[in-house]
Amino acid sequence: MSGGDDAAPLLVAGEWERAGEPFAACAAGDGPVVGHTFHALPEQLDRATTGAVRAFDGTRRSASYERGELLRRAAELIAADVEGLARTLAAEIGKPINDARLEVRRTATTFRMAGEEAERIGGEMLPLDLLPSARGRWGITRHLPIGPVAAITPFNVPLSLSAHKLAPALAAGCTVVLKPDSRAALTLLRLAGLLVEAGVPAGALSMLPMSTSVGDRMVTDDRFRMVSFTGSARAGWDIRSRAGTKKVTLELGGNAPVIVDETADVAHAVARTVAGGFKYAGQLCISVQRAFVHRAVWDEFVGGLVKGAEALTVGAPLDENTQVGPMISVAAADRIRSWVDEAVSGGARLLTGGAGDGAYVAPAVLEQVPATARVAAEEAFGPVVVVSPFDDVDAAFAAADATPYGLQAGYFTRDLHRTWRAFEALEFGAVIINDVPTFRVDNMPFGGVKSSGLGREGIRWTIADMSEQRLLVLAPEAD
Numbered sequence: 001m002s003g004g005d006d007a008a009p010l011l012v013a014g015e016w017e018r019a020g021e022p023f024a025a026c027a028a029g030d031g032p033v034v035g036h037t038f039h040a041l042p043e044q045l046d047r048a049t050t051g052a053v054r055a056f057d058g059t060r061r062s063a064s065y066e067r068g069e070l071l072r073r074a075a076e077l078i079a080a081d082v083e084g085l086a087r088t089l090a091a092e093i094g095k096p097i098n099d100a101r102l103e104v105r106r107t108a109t110t111f112r113m114a115g116e117e118a119e120r121i122g123g124e125m126l127p128l129d130l131l132p133s134a135r136g137r138w139g140i141t142r143h144l145p146i147g148p149v150a151a152i153t154p155f156n157v158p159l160s161l162s163a164h165k166l167a168p169a170l171a172a173g174c175t176v177v178l179k180p181d182s183r184a185a186l187t188l189l190r191l192a193g194l195l196v197e198a199g200v201p202a203g204a205l206s207m208l209p210m211s212t213s214v215g216d217r218m219v220t221d222d223r224f225r226m227v228s229f230t231g232s233a234r235a236g237w238d239i240r241s242r243a244g245t246k247k248v249t250l251e252l253g254g255n256a257p258v259i260v261d262e263t264a265d266v267a268h269a270v271a272r273t274v275a276g277g278f279k280y281a282g283q284l285c286i287s288v289q290r291a292f293v294h295r296a297v298w299d300e301f302v303g304g305l306v307k308g309a310e311a312l313t314v315g316a317p318l319d320e321n322t323q324v325g326p327m328i329s330v331a332a333a334d335r336i337r338s339w340v341d342e343a344v345s346g347g348a349r350l351l352t353g354g355a356g357d358g359a360y361v362a363p364a365v366l367e368q369v370p371a372t373a374r375v376a377a378e379e380a381f382g383p384v385v386v387v388s389p390f391d392d393v394d395a396a397f398a399a400a401d402a403t404p405y406g407l408q409a410g411y412f413t414r415d416l417h418r419t420w421r422a423f424e425a426l427e428f429g430a431v432i433i434n435d436v437p438t439f440r441v442d443n444m445p446f447g448g449v450k451s452s453g454l455g456r457e458g459i460r461w462t463i464a465d466m467s468e469q470r471l472l473v474l475a476p477e478a479d
Contacts, residue, residue: 007036008185010209011192012044013051014202020044021211025186028094028317029326029333029359035186040208042217045177048206049223052148052175055203059173060145062201064119067171071115074167074198078108081194085159089187090317093155094325094359095280097318107159107191110442113459114167121172121463128473136476143467145173146247147225150218152239154231155328156283158184159191161251164442165228168462170200174226177206177218183328185209219243226466233379233405233451240454249455249465251447253379254285254407256437257400259422261393262296264412268434270301273385274308276410276436278363281327282383285452286408286437289380291387292396298389302367305385306352309363314356324383326359333359336382340364343373343386353383371402379405393418397425407448408437429453 009016020038027034040048078085085107086100095103123141128134151165158180169176180188192207219227219239226247229236236250258276260269277288293301315322327333333356340354343366353364363383369376376386390396400409409428412435413419423431429448432439440446447456455465 007038008189010038010040010044011189011196011205011207012040013048013206017044023182025092025183027091028183028328030330034091037185037189037209039182040210040214042214045208045210045214045217048177048208049148049218049221051203051206052177053223055201056145056148056175058201059175059204062173064121067118067173068115070199071111071118071167071170074195075108075112075115077194077198078104078111078191085187085190087318088190089159089184092184092187093158093328094317096322096325097320099280100317103157103159106442107163110160110163110459111167113443114171117459117463118171121467138474140472140474142470142472143464144470146466146468147174148223149174149176149226149228149466150221150224151176151178152215152218152227152229152231153178153180155181155183156280158187161230162188162191164457164459164462166195166205168459169466170204171459172463172466174466175204177208179208179210179215179218182209222246236453237451247465249457250453251457252285252451252453253381253405254448254452255289255379255403255405256286256408256410257290257292258288258410258412258436259393259396259400260291260293260297260301260412261396261415261418262294263414264297265414265434266297266300267304269412270304270308272436273305274312276438277385278309278312278324278383279438281324281361283328283381284438285379286440287381288385288410288436288438290376290400291385292390292399293387294393295389295391302351302365302387305387306365309352309365312363314360314362324363327361327382328359330359332382333361336361336380336384339373339375339380340366340384343369343375346370346373348373377403394421394425397422401425401427404451405448406450407452408432408439410436410439429456
C-alpha cells in the first residue's frame with residue numbers, strides 16, 4: 001500500500017499529515033482491511049514533541065474556564081459521533097457493537113467530568129506561624145501543570161483508556177503526545193479529529209501510531225515531564241526503568257479473582273461473573289479469571305456459570321445480537337486454546353467451551369486446575385474462568401491473593417464483618433463488594449499494586465498526578 005487520499009492522516013503538532021510508514025488497519029482476528037493510515041517517522045515524533053513543548057507555554061497559562069469549555073465541547077462532539085466511533089471501533093478491534101457504543105458514551109462522560117474538574121483545580125492557604133521566627137507568615141499553594149506528557153495506550157479499550165490520559169492532561173493545562181496501539185489507530189485518529197474541532201490548541205495534542213522502536217524515544221526524551229502507560233506488566237516496568245527522572249504512572253495487567261461465600265446472592269453472583277469473565281472475550285485487565293466458591297453454593301454457582309457461558313451469543317462484532325466477538329488475533333486465540341489444553345493435560349476438567357475456529361474461542365469454564373497451570377497462574381486475557389472450591393473464607397482470601405498481580409478483586413457476601421476483613425486482607429487496588437472486579441466507573445480511583453501498576457487513574461487523581469504543587473510564602477514587612 002502507498003499513502004493516499006484514502007489514508008487517515010496523523011495529527012502532528014496541530015497539522016494533519018499523510019506521511020510516514022503506511023500500513024493497513026485490519027479487522028480483529030486477522031480479518032480484512034478496514035482502512036489505511038501511517039506509522040509516524042522519528043522526525044514526525046520529534047516535531048510533535050517540539051510542538052508540545054512550545055504549546056505548553058500557552059496551555060500552562062490558560063484559564064480554568066477555557067479548559068473546562070474546551071473539554072465540554074469535546075464531550076458534546078464525541079456524544080454526537082457515537083455511531084461513527086463505535087462502528088470504527090468494532091471493526092478494528094472486534095468489540096461487539098453494543099459494547100463499542102457504551103465505550104464511546106463513557107469516553108464522552110470522561111471528557112465532560114474532566115471539564116468539571118478543570119474548574120475545581122485549586123490550592124489552599126495555611127498559616128505558617130509555628131515558630132516565633134515565622135510570626136505573621138502565610139503559605140499559599142497552587143497546582144500547576146507538570147508539562148508535556150507522553151501517553152501510551154493499548155488496543156482493548158482504546159477510547160476510554162486514552163480519554164483517561166488526554167482529558168486530565170488538557171484539564172490540568174498539559175500538552176500530550178499519544179501513541180495509540182496501531183490496532184486501534186483509526187479509532188483514535190477519529191477521536192483526535194473531534195478534539196481538534198473542539199478547539200484543542202495547535203501543538204497541544206499529537207496522535208501518532210508508531211512502531212515500538214520509534215515510540216520508545218518518548219520514554220527517554222527529557223522534553224517530556226511524565227510518561228503515562230497502560231499495557232502489559234513487562235512493558236510497563238521496562239518503561240519505568242528507562243524513564244529517568246520523569247514521573248511515571250502505570251496501569252498494567254491483572255489476574256482478577258472473585259470470591260463467592262455461602263451468604264451470597266448466588267444468582268446475582270452468577271450473572272455478574274458471566275458478564276465479568278467473558279465481556280470482550282475476556283480481553284480486559286480486570287476480567288474475572290479465577291472464581292473461588294464456597295462448597296455450600298458450589299453446585300448452584302458452577303452450574304449457573306456453565307449455563308450462562310453457553311447461552312452467550314458468539315458472533316461478528318457488527319451483529320447487534322453478538323455478546324462475545326473474536327479475540328484480537330488468531331495468535332491470541334491459539335494461545336488461549338493451548339493454555340486450556342495444557343491445563344486439561346495437567347488434570348483440569350473442562351466444563352464448557354475452549355474450542356473455536358480462527359480468532360473465536362467459546363467461553364470456557366475449568367475446574368480442578370493445577371495452581372501452576374498458566375491459565376490460573378498468569379494473566380490469560382481471554383474468555384476463561386477457573387473455578388475452585390473453598391471451606392474457609394480466610395483461605396479463599398489467601399488463595400485470591402496468591403498472585404503477583406493486584407488490580408481489582410470481587411467478593412459476593414451478605415456479611416458486613418467479612419466485607420471489612422476482605423478489604424484489609426486482599427492486596428488489590430480495589431475490593432468490589434457484591435460485584436465483579438470488572439466494575440469500573442470513571443470518577444473512581446483506578447489502579448493496581450504489586451505488578452499491576454503504579455499510581456491511580458480517574459479524572460481527579462490523574463489531574464493531580466499531572467500537576468505539581470507550588471508554594472508561595474508571604475512574610476510581613478519588617479517592623
